[in-house]
Amino acid sequence: MHQIAAINDFVVKFANVNGSGSASANGLFAKSIIRSGVPVAARNIFPSNIQGLPTWYEVRITEAGKLGRRGGVDLMVAMNPQTWDRDVAEIEPGGYLFYDSTKPLPPEKFRTDITVVGVPLTAICNAKYVLPRERQLFKNIVYVGALAALIGIDLKVIEDALSEQFAAKPKLIGANHEALHMGADYVKANLKPLGLQVRKSDQVGDRIFLEGNSAAALGAVYGGATVCAWYPITPSTSLAEAFMGFCDDYRTDPDGKARFAIVQAEDEIASIGIVVGAGWNGARAFTCTSGPGISLMTEFIGLSYFAEIPAVIFDVQRGGPSTGMPTRTQQADLLCAAYAGHGDTKHPLLFPMDPRECFEFGALSFDLADRLQTTIFVMLDLDMGMNEWLCEPLAWDDSKNLDRGKVMTYADLEAGRDFGRYLDVDGDGIPYRTYPATHPTKGAYFTRGTSRNPYARYSEEGSVYVDNMQRLLRKFETAKTLIPAPLTIKAKQATNDGVIYFGSTAPAMHEALEVLETKGICLDAMRVRGFPFSDEVMDFIANHNRVFVIEQNRDGQLRSMLINEGQIDPMKLPSIRHYDGTPITARFIVSEISNLMGAPATRIPEAAE
Amino acid sequence: MTYIAKPKFAHPNLKPNSLGYTRRDYEGSVSTLCAGCGHDSISSAIIQAVFELEIPPHKIAKMSGIGCSSKTPDYMMGASHGFNTVHGRMPSVLTGANLANKDLVYLGISGDGDSASIGLGQFAHSVRRGVNMTYIVENNGVYGLTKGQFSATSDKGSKSKGGEINHDAGIDLVGLALQLGATFVARSFSGDKAQLVPLVKAALLHKGPAFIDCISPCVQFNNHNGSTKSYDYVREHNEAVNRMDVIVPRNPIHVDYEPGETKTVTQHDGSILSLHKLAEHYDPSDRVAALAFLSAKAALGEIVTGLLFVDPASQDLHDGLNTVDTPLNELHDKELIPGAKVLEALNASLR
Numbered sequence: 001m002h003q004i005a006a007i008n009d010f011v012v013k014f015a016n017v018n019g020s021g022s023a024s025a026n027g028l029f030a031k032s033i034i035r036s037g038v039p040v041a042a043r044n045i046f047p048s049n050i051q052g053l054p055t056w057y058e059v060r061i062t063e064a065g066k067l068g069r070r071g072g073v074d075l076m077v078a079m080n081p082q083t084w085d086r087d088v089a090e091i092e093p094g095g096y097l098f099y100d101s102t103k104p105l106p107p108e109k110f111r112t113d114i115t116v117v118g119v120p121l122t123a124i125c126n127a128k129y130v131l132p133r134e135r136q137l138f139k140n141i142v143y144v145g146a147l148a149a150l151i152g153i154d155l156k157v158i159e160d161a162l163s164e165q166f167a168a169k170p171k172l173i174g175a176n177h178e179a180l181h182m183g184a185d186y187v188k189a190n191l192k193p194l195g196l197q198v199r200k201s202d203q204v205g206d207r208i209f210l211e212g213n214s215a216a217a218l219g220a221v222y223g224g225a226t227v228c229a230w231y232p233i234t235p236s237t238s239l240a241e242a243f244m245g246f247c248d249d250y251r252t253d254p255d256g257k258a259r260f261a262i263v264q265a266e267d268e269i270a271s272i273g274i275v276v277g278a279g280w281n282g283a284r285a286f287t288c289t290s291g292p293g294i295s296l297m298t299e300f301i302g303l304s305y306f307a308e309i310p311a312v313i314f315d316v317q318r319g320g321p322s323t324g325m326p327t328r329t330q331q332a333d334l335l336c337a338a339y340a341g342h343g344d345t346k347h348p349l350l351f352p353m354d355p356r357e358c359f360e361f362g363a364l365s366f367d368l369a370d371r372l373q374t375t376i377f378v379m380l381d382l383d384m385g386m387n388e389w390l391c392e393p394l395a396w397d398d399s400k401n402l403d404r405g406k407v408m409t410y411a412d413l414e415a416g417r418d419f420g421r422y423l424d425v426d427g428d429g430i431p432y433r434t435y436p437a438t439h440p441t442k443g444a445y446f447t448r449g450t451s452r453n454p455y456a457r458y459s460e461e462g463s464v465y466v467d468n469m470q471r472l473l474r475k476f477e478t479a480k481t482l483i484p485a486p487l488t489i490k491a492k493q494a495t496n497d498g499v500i501y502f503g504s505t506a507p508a509m510h511e512a513l514e515v516l517e518t519k520g521i522c523l524d525a526m527r528v529r530g531f532p533f534s535d536e537v538m539d540f541i542a543n544h545n546r547v548f549v550i551e552q553n554r555d556g557q558l559r560s561m562l563i564n565e566g567q568i569d570p571m572k573l574p575s576i577r578h579y580d581g582t583p584i585t586a587r588f589i590v591s592e593i594s595n596l597m598g599a600p601a602t603r604i605p606e607a608a609e
Numbered sequence: 610m611t612y613i614a615k616p617k618f619a620h621p622n623l624k625p626n627s628l629g630y631t632r633r634d635y636e637g638s639v640s641t642l643c644a645g646c647g648h649d650s651i652s653s654a655i656i657q658a659v660f661e662l663e664i665p666p667h668k669i670a671k672m673s674g675i676g677c678s679s680k681t682p683d684y685m686m687g688a689s690h691g692f693n694t695v696h697g698r699m700p701s702v703l704t705g706a707n708l709a710n711k712d713l714v715y716l717g718i719s720g721d722g723d724s725a726s727i728g729l730g731q732f733a734h735s736v737r738r739g740v741n742m743t744y745i746v747e748n749n750g751v752y753g754l755t756k757g758q759f760s761a762t763s764d765k766g767s768k769s770k771g772g773e774i775n776h777d778a779g780i781d782l783v784g785l786a787l788q789l790g791a792t793f794v795a796r797s798f799s800g801d802k803a804q805l806v807p808l809v810k811a812a813l814l815h816k817g818p819a820f821i822d823c824i825s826p827c828v829q830f831n832n833h834n835g836s837t838k839s840y841d842y843v844r845e846h847n848e849a850v851n852r853m854d855v856i857v858p859r860n861p862i863h864v865d866y867e868p869g870e871t872k873t874v875t876q877h878d879g880s881i882l883s884l885h886k887l888a889e890h891y892d893p894s895d896r897v898a899a900l901a902f903l904s905a906k907a908a909l910g911e912i913v914t915g916l917l918f919v920d921p922a923s924q925d926l927h928d929g930l931n932t933v934d935t936p937l938n939e940l941h942d943k944e945l946i947p948g949a950k951v952l953e954a955l956n957a958s959l960r
Contacts, residue, residue: 035960208959218955224945226937227708229701250947257933259944261708263926266734270701273694273731277705280692281670281713282938285705299695393956396949402942435938436690436706437713440667446683448693457614 002094003115005195008038008063010074012147012196015087017080019051025140026057027388028165029147032158033061034209034390037201041067041507043387043583048234048326054083063203067354067390068508071585075151075196077143084109096194098147100139117191119146124182138179145183152197155184208355208393212384213288215355215394216314217242219362220286221250224402225312227285228262229274231293234326235382236316239288240264268293272300272311279310280447282407282435284366286312291320291333294340301375302341303449305472308422308431310369310405313337314362314378316385319581328581329382331503332553337377338531338561344469348479349377349531353506354384356391357529361484370405372479373433381552383504383583406432413442421445422468423454429474476532483530486537489513491522498524498544499593500537500573502558504583505550511586516593523548523593531561538566541573548593550576552584613639615687626663635660637687642677647799647825648747652681654802655716655745658809659686662855669714670706674699674728677754678720678747678825697728700735700744704926707740710936711927714813715742722752725761725780732782736789736818741925743812743819746782747799749827750838757830768835781907783917786820787900792923793819794899796914798843799826803852808916810855817923824912843912850888850902850915893918 004010012029016022023044030042038061045056060070075096078087091097093113099105101118110116121142125135141162148155159177166172217239220228230240240262247260265271271287278285289297294315304311317333319325339346348368350361358380365376406426408419413434419442422431431454434443445456451468453459489510501509506527513525526540541547541562549559556575563570576592578584615636623631635656640649659669666688673679675696682691694702703717717735724732724746735744750767752758757770764779786794793815797805805823812819824843826832832839837846892898899918906913933940 204960206956206960208956210959222946222952224940224942226940226945227705229705250951251945253933256931258931259933259937259940261927261930261932261937263704263708263738263930265701266730269698270704270731270734273698273701274705274708276694277672277692277702277707278709278937279705280702281706281709283705283709285709300698303695394952396946396952398949402945434690436670436710437667440665441688444667444688444690446691446693449695450693 001113001115003195004074004092004094004096006074007197007199008061008201010061010196011070011072012059012061012075012077013073013087013090014057014059014077015080015083016055016057017082018046018049018053018055020079020140021137022055022079022140023057024165025144026059028158028161029144030059030388031161031209032148032153033059033198034204035157035161036154036198037204038063038198039065039067039203039207039390041069041390043069043383045582046327054080061198063201065203066507066511066586068511069583069585071587075194077147079143096196098143098150115194117150117194119143119183119186119191121146121183124186128182138175141176141179142183145180146187147183148180149184149187150191150194152193152199154200155180204390206393207390209388209390210355211238211386211388212352212355212358212380213239213316213386214242215358216288216352216362216378216380216385218246218394219359219364220312220366221246222359222396223284223363223366225284225286225366226260227274227278227283228260228287229265229271229285230262230287231265231268231271231289233268233290233293235318235386236288236290236293236314238386239314239316268296269300272297272313275311276300276304276309279304279369280436284310284312284370286314286366288314288316290316290318290326291336292323294333294336298336298340301347302343302345304375305341305345305347306343306449307447308373308433309447310373311375312365312369312378313375314380317379317381319579325581327382329504329583330552330579330581331379331381331505332557332579333379334553334557334561337379346476346532347375347377348372348483349379350483351379351502351529352384353503353527353529354391355389356394358384359394364484367403368479368482371403371430371482372475373405373430374475379503381504406430408432408434408438408443410439413439419443420454421456422452422471424471424474427474428478429471429476430478480532480534483532483534485534486526486528486540488540489525491524492517493522495522495524496545497522498526498540498547499550500526500528500540500547500558500562501550502528505552508584508586508589509550512589512593515586515590519590519594521593521597528558533562533565537562541566541568546572546574548574548576548596550584550589552578554579615639626660628663628665630660630666632656632660634688635666635686637682637684640681640684642680643829645828646677647749647827648678648681649684650799650802651745651747651805651823651825652685654805655809656685657802657806658813661806662810662813664714664813668712669716670703671716671718672699672703672706673718674720674723676720676723676752677749678718679723681747682716682718697723697726698731699723700728700731700740703742704735704738704740707742707926709938711741711932712936715740716813717742717744719744719746721746721748721750721760721762721782725782729761729780733785733789736786736791736820739790739792739817739924739926739929741816741818741927743809743815743821745809745821745823747825748782748822748838749825749831750779750836751827751831753827753830764837767837768833770830770833781903782820783822784900784903786818786822787896787903787918790818791820791918792817792920794918795820795916796822796824796912798824798847798914800840800844801847801914804849804914807853807855811853811916811919814855815919815923817920817925846910846912848888848906848911848913850891850913850917851893852887853916887915894920
């Protein structure tokens with residue numbers, strides 16, 4: 001029988017039961033491989049449930065640093081009887097099945113084209129532990145030990161990680177080390193190593209492993225946010241919780257007083273209302289949410305646009321519409337965020353591609369909000385938000401100051417500077433504002449969502465309204481120069497074909513470009529990093545005959561925005577869309593682009609793989 | 610909304626307060642509400658209260674939602690920043706503004722549609738959260754701007770101008786505020802300035818959520834026979850539990866006086882104020898008793914006015930959050946940004 005043989009390049013998938021304590025053991029497994037110098041891409045696949053339903057953890061071990069989801073499974077760790085059949089079916093031919101062999105299973109429960117590796121985990125644990133809770137939790141560590149022996153992870157690396165994890169509870173260190181060795185010892189005594197092996201390498205470098213939500217929250221701290229109002233919603237909740245943790249650590253005075261205010265509001269409407277109130281009053285404020293929250297916030301986002309009040313929204317996108325697939329990933333809030341609000345509105349969006357950019361853009365968004373006096377969206381998704389990703393270390397330039405934008409001070413007003421809250425003094429469409437209470441007699445104005453003249457006086461005069469709407473467009477033009485520029489990867493050979501992608505699609509896209517090149521398909525690739533699109537994006541499209549637009553939603557939302565904003569011929573932009581809730585893969589992109597290269601651009605693609 | 614600024618002209622003998630501001634300096638644009646609207650009387654009472662308390666006008670933030678009442682912040686304190694937000698959402702915007710700068714005086718002005726219908730949730734949560742604010746509902750029991758629909762505070766059985774009977778139970782915001790933990794709760798009547806001005810003053814001096822339900826007849830749509838919010842009905846059914854006045858600046862609020870007793874107090878500006886209890890056995894420091902009293906009187910069709918509850922030892926949202934003394938909007942970069950070194954240590958912990 002064929003057995004897959006691979007070193008530092010294979011996929012291990014853990015099938016577990018939600019709430020069984022497996023998450024921490026699986027994380028330990030991934031971390032140990034990273035510490036062996038081998039890059040890892042790890043993803044949780046979990047249901048909207050607290051305890052009892054199936055959950056998976058997929059680890060791609062990739063010395064070459066391919067951090068997108070690969071698809072397919074080489075080694076299945078099947079710990080959940082509920083999903084046994086589909087888990088076994090998912091294994092690549094020649095792959096491996098690891099299972100708890102305590103209770104015998106009939107032969108029809110297995111496949112003949114895979115290698116089956118049984119370890120009597122329950123029996124080992126029952127012999128050693130008495131308490132049911134211990135039996136359950138240590139079973140997870142026992143399988144990590146067994147797997148380490150099977151695929152060649154240095155036990156010392158895992159021991160060190162366990163020692164760090166339980167530094168605060170030293171009693172547990174020894175017990176965990178013991179469980180680890182029980183698993184490894186069983187394998188050494190009874191089984192042979194698999195064809196899949198981890199070998200120490202140096203390909204991780206100084207990269208770090210963290211969640212995009214944490215990174216974005218840290219970005220908010222570095223961006224000077226002092227007010228956070230939020231309402232719990234998957235997958236954004238951990239962003240607010242991370243902000244709380246970082247603020248406790250870095251924004252607390254020695255006497256315990258807080259240089260921040262965090263309010264868990266009664267709903268998303270109140271959350272954004274608090275953010276708008278704080279922004280109006282000169283504090284940097286944000287909320288974090290997901291699609292359903294954006295729907296609720298829409299009226300306030302329109303107010304922020306029209307009354308020109310800084311606000312930041314982190315949108316950690318999940319599967320929609322409606323409640324959709326709350327624990328699955330998508331990039332499907334683009335249109336609703338970009339054009340949120342009734343009447344003519346548009347809002348800047350930032351598209352980070354990984355936790356490092358979540359941090360960077362998270363901090364930047366507050367400068368942009370103050371500079372542009374409007375709502376800035378930072379568009380994460382569940383894949384990068386709730387999974388730990390390997391990324392470049394976070395960096396900060398201490399010489400950099402926060403950009404508070406155009407704020408008129410007491411001294412400016414005293415010096416007799418003309419203050420018109422909606423007056424375009426500099427020709428960039430951005431007016432000056434005052435914080436409340438700046439000056440006893442000058443600089444006060446009445447903020448409203450109704451039409452007004454440049455001096456903030458109510459007006460329904462048609463020409464006054466039109467002038468203001470035109471100024472808002474000029475401001476949006478200015479935004480083009482401020483949002484992060486797109487990044488281009490030129491093909492090795494000159495080509496008339498291009499591809500545009502963004503956000504968490506990046507790692508799969510980068511891998512796909514390499515694979516396509518080996519097939520003789522050369523594409524210039526542009527990663528857009530924000531909206532409004534800069535001229536560079538439109539030039540890129542103009543300079544190619546055909547530009548594929550890759551995204552993780554059903555309707556090709558980025559493509560619609562490109563067509564809408566750039567007056568692009570739709571035929572020029574073939575659409576590739578992956579939206580089944582799992583992260584897009586290089587395999588999918590390669591197959592779609594290969595198919596489309598000869599086919600008409602309007603072909604409707606299959607649903608995701 | 611008005612676009613008519615008031616002329617700067619004022620009577621040359623207007624007496625300034627100790628800050629040098631005359632009452633005229635606390636006024637705003639010309640009101641565009643209907644002649645005789647109760648809301649204009651409330652605006653006038655607010656202007657009088659702020660003037661007498663000698664609050665610098667720019668230290669006040671005026672917040673409102675949408676509706677007739679929500680237009681009124683434009684008609685007072687022209688040197689204050691104001692924010693006319695979205696319908697029913699003033700409380701959240703006020704909360705955010707308050708979090709950004711704890712040093713300003715926050716005046717939230719709303720109506721019965723804005724607070725009891727579309728904004729009931731935000732009203733409730735801002736009160737239970739303990740936001741330091743004066744929250745005034747100008748309560749006319751009707752939607753004025755959209756011409757006469759019942760609002761959620763319309764009493765069951767009351768009659769619209771067109772003769773329609775309201776079948777829905779009315780919401781009593783005072784009862785709700787008490788239940789939700791407001792630390793200052795009062796009801797008044799736009800036609801009773803003598804009662805209203807001191808209540809507004811006391812509310813502005815209060816730390817924490819101070820709520821005033823001010824019945825304010827709508828002369829266009831809710832001032833007819835069969836309405837329970839008309840001038841005549843309210844005058845006939847008004848039962849004031851006390852008369853309360855405030856000594857400036859920041860005097861304690863006296864609530865421990867004998868029934869029927871009147872205390873006279875001379876203010877800085879020479880005016881004589883009195884503290885007088887009208888209803889026997891009424892104790893405004895007892896939240897539970899206040900609720901029971903209100904319910905009993907409501908069953909008799911009486912409208913209880915006055916200072917209904919006050920907790921002088923109240924705390925606010927900032928106390929709960931333990932924020933620094935410096936307003937958050939005044940913190941500098943070095944107080945906000947942990948810096949590159951911290952990041953290096955964090956990176957190291959994530960490998």
